[in-house]
Amino acid sequence: MLKGITILLAFFLGGEFIAQLFAWPIPGSVIGMLLLFVFLWRLGSLPPALKSAADSLLPFLPLFIVPASVGIVNHFYLLQQDGWLLVVAMVLSLLLGIPLCGLLMQRLLKVRTKRGAE
Secondary structure, rough: OOOHHHHHHHHHHHHHHHHHHOOOOOOOHHHHHHHHHHHHHHOOOHHHHHHHHHHHHHHHHHHHHOOOOHHHOHHHHHHHHHHHHHHHHHHHHHHHHHHHHHHHHHHHHHHHHHHHHH
């Protein structure tokens, strides 16, 4: 399990390093997740150590939301000032995201059935 947590931490730190190095507005944790996704995609399978670490951390997932919630409470004045922009962004992303995910899934299923028929 320690090896898996070390791998997760390495990708997190790699993402933070890239975000700081290029001064991107994307959080380092998101970049680290993308790096981990590409790594696992190229690898083609989930290493047992990483699976063990992920299974161990999964029950504590709700606790990872607490810092974001505290940030919202600490900056509530910003939410009062520009909250409507946030609501508009969420509604637009919902209206665009759900149909796009559905179309993507339909295309992926078509590709999968074509490969299965060959």
